[in-house]
Amino acid sequence: MTSIFLPYLYTGGVHKHGLILELLEDLGGYIIQKVVVGTEVNLIMLIPEKDVHLVKELSDELLGVLLVASLTGVEIAVVSPTLASHHLPHSACDVAEYLRHPGANTNMIGLARGMGRRVSLSMDYERKLINEHDIAVFTFGSFSDCIINKKPKLFEGIEIPIVVTGGPELKTEEVPGADLYVGGIGRVSHRLRHKNEIDALDTLNEEIGKVADKIRKQLAKDPLAVLPARVMKEIENQVPAISRVLSPAPITMQLNGLRVKLPYDEFHEKFENLEFDEGVVLSELANISRSKMKNYILIKIKSKSDVGFAI
Amino acid sequence: MNALETFIVESAIDSEKAFYRQIIEDNLSSLKLGPAIGRIKVVLRPEDSLFQMVIILRDVGTKVTTLDMADVEAKTGASQEVVISIKKERYIPELLKKLWERHGKANIRQPDRWTVAVDSDKPQEEAEFLGKMIVADPRHTLHEDLVDFAIRATPEGFRVRYHLFKGNRFVFVASEESMQKEWVEEAGAMLEELLAGGKTK
Numbered sequence: 168m169t170s171i172f173l174p175y176l177y178t179g180g181v182h183k184h185g186l187i188l189e190l191l192e193d194l195g196g197y198i199i200q201k202v203v204v205g206t207e208v209n210l211i212m213l214i215p216e217k218d219v220h221l222v223k224e225l226s227d228e229l230l231g232v233l234l235v236a237s238l239t240g241v242e243i244a245v246v247s248p249t250l251a252s253h254h255l256p257h258s259a260c261d262v263a264e265y266l267r268h269p270g271a272n273t274n275m276i277g278l279a280r281g282m283g284r285r286v287s288l289s290m291d292y293e294r295k296l297i298n299e300h301d302i303a304v305f306t307f308g309s310f311s312d313c314i315i316n317k318k319p320k321l322f323e324g325i326e327i328p329i330v331v332t333g334g335p336e337l338k339t340e341e342v343p344g345a346d347l348y349v350g351g352i353g354r355v356s357h358r359l360r361h362k363n364e365i366d367a368l369d370t371l372n373e374e375i376g377k378v379a380d381k382i383r384k385q386l387a388k389d390p391l392a393v394l395p396a397r398v399m400k401e402i403e404n405q406v407p408a409i410s411r412v413l414s415p416a417p418i419t420m421q422l423n424g425l426r427v428k429l430p431y432d433e434f435h436e437k438f439e440n441l442e443f444d445e446g447v448v449l450s451e452l453a454n455i456s457r458s459k460m461k462n463y464i465l466i467k468i469k470s471k472s473d474v475g476f477a478i
Numbered sequence: 479m480n481a482l483e484t485f486i487v488e489s490a491i492d493s494e495k496a497f498y499r500q501i502i503e504d505n506l507s508s509l510k511l512g513p514a515i516g517r518i519k520v521v522l523r524p525e526d527s528l529f530q531m532v533i534i535l536r537d538v539g540t541k542v543t544t545l546d547m548a549d550v551e552a553k554t555g556a557s558q559e560v561v562i563s564i565k566k567e568r569y570i571p572e573l574l575k576k577l578w579e580r581h582g583k584a585n586i587r588q589p590d591r592w593t594v595a596v597d598s599d600k601p602q603e604e605a606e607f608l609g610k611m612i613v614a615d616p617r618h619t620l621h622e623d624l625v626d627f628a629i630r631a632t633p634e635g636f637r638v639r640y641h642l643f644k645g646n647r648f649v650f651v652a653s654e655e656s657m658q659k660e661w662v663e664e665a666g667a668m669l670e671e672l673l674a675g676g677k678t679k
Binding site: 248249251252253254282283284285286287308309310311312313334335336353354355356357 | 491493494497498500501504505508522524525527630633634635636637654655
């Protein structure tokens with residue numbers, strides 16, 4: 168695992184996009200997600216650092232666009248106090264949708280009893296579900312009093328970085344327990360489309376990119392035993408059932424693992440025995456457990472120091 | 479009274495006032511309530527978990543009968559039927575619903591967009607009756623919409639609610655804590671203020 172991979176998003180015509188896939192395979196890069204919409208294709212991929220220019224040249228030739236997708240391989244939980252019309256579809260859905268632009272996979276989570284000031288609370292199940300992600304984004308409302316004094320109790324038990332959005336312009340330090348606060352995205356009843364709202368969403372994407380980079384740096388100090396992208400490739404090769412899963416992202420990459428959208432009881436042994444060329448199986452390198460999301464499989468990769476070696 | 483001739487939102491912090499004004503505007507427009515409301519005042523006190531809203535409505539239309547929205551004609555000839563020629567398309571769904579209830583779907587034809595024909599044994603009498611039939615009551619739907627609007631505009635956690643709809647006045651108080659008499663009284667005072675405030679009719 169000597170080469171460094173950089174996340175990129177290719178957008179272009181479906182015509183000849185197979186050339187990009189072939190080139191990436193030759194270079195040893197990874198395709199994270201491929202979305203075909205009509206005649207357009209979006210490819211989210213990891214490209215070896217020294218070969219980026221080759222992909223760039225090919226993409227220019229095909230008249231496509233190659234952009235840095237800083238949130239590739241990050242699974243984000245967008246948590247709204249409830250699923251009532253007060254919070255959805257605007258602004259929580261807009262936040263979730265906008266975070267997908269730079270490559271993140273987002274899941275919307277509506278708490279059962281997250282509304283209100285005194286009465287808001289989260290359940291153990293919900294906290295565990297949120298903790299399965301890389302970053303949690305809490306979408307709060309318009310009152311600074313609620314955001315500062317009342318809502319932070321929803322952060323109890325959340326172990327992943329917490330990003331908070333709300334209407335008023337506050338400093339991150341003012342919101343207890345939050346790792347980042349982004350203002351200007353409060354409770355709204357219209358689609359976020361005004362300039363200042365889009366600006367706020369851009370800031371959110373940018374700042375979350377920084378949070379993700381911080382996590383990546385932390386991980387680099389004690390690297391993972393195997394790259395999540397490599398596990399993804401092996402799953403695609405060794406577990407054919409994954410190609411029949413209809414979810415948009417059958418294998419969702421996380422910074423330190425993967426979520427595989429196959430039933431746990433039927434498939435977990437297959438994953439435990441997933442073999443790598445080096446002769447090790449996945450259960451030696453990762454913890455495989457039942458996800459709190461439906462009955463999916465959650466793979467959390469151990470660090471090099473835990474396993475003793477990295478492949 | 480003009481539509482939205484007075485529109486006040488009060489809160490301790492100025493910027494929050496603007497956010498809330500926007501929420502209320504959005505909800506008014508999505509429920510198409512704007513033209514029905516003359517004056518509106520909203521007071522927010524998040525630290526007390528309190529939301530108060532008073533509204534003075536403009537004159538809402540009277541009940542709509544079939545003759546208000548269409549011409550009704552009895553045909554006695556080879557086919558005995560009542561022909562309704564629509565003038566205002568807006569109330570067609572309500573009209574059809576009533577006709578279906580009375581005559582059954584099988585006896586009602588719609589040869590084109592502007593015509594509804596009802597088979598009847600006594601077309602004369604039936605035409606007279608249908609002409610006077612009340613098709614829609616804007617006041618009733620307005621009440622439903624107002625309550626819906628109030629719930630949408632209130633912060634979600636404020637589940638303890640008081641509401642009063644009398645004549646053209648609408649008072650709404652919501653909180654997370656148990657309702658206090660003073661809050662309702664305050665809202666009453668706000669209503670008086672609004673009544674005295676804006677321009678007279």
